[in-house]
Amino acid sequence: MTDPEFMDLAEQLLAAVEASCDRINDESDADLDNQRVGGMVTLAFPNGSQIVVNLQKPLHEVWLAAQSGGYHYRFADGQWRDTKGGAEFFAQLSRDASAQAGQALVFS
Incomplete structure (x- = not known):
């Protein structure tokens, strides 16, 4: 993968995280705060915990850094997959965000 290809795919991922936060806030009382600075998106939860996604x-x-730990993802076969366990990015983000929010949240 070339640097420009990585950046295109990674930017799509970060935009999807931001859009998911907006959708979740519209559809629930989760009250997620998301801030983007360059290649990093920080999700802040009402209980003071955070999830950080950075390039x-x-x-x-x-x-991805969450209370459950840190994960590294590479793009392969059309998905971002954890380099150790093989978990898909949005599945892990949904699990961690749900745990930290205390309610079911789905990122896609």
Whole structure:
């Protein structure tokens, strides 16, 4: 994968995270706050916890940091997959966000 290809795919991922936050806030009382600074999106929850998603451009990876731990994702076969466990990015983000929000949240 070239650097421009990575950046296009990674930007789509970050935009999808932001759009999911907006949709979740419209459809529930989760009250998520999301802020984007460059290649990083921070999700803040009412209980003070956070999830951070950021781009690791030199590695062509997206990293997710949550209370459950840190995960590294690479794009393969049309999905962002964890480099260790193989979990899909949005499935893991949904699990972590649900745990930190105390209610079921679905990111896509």
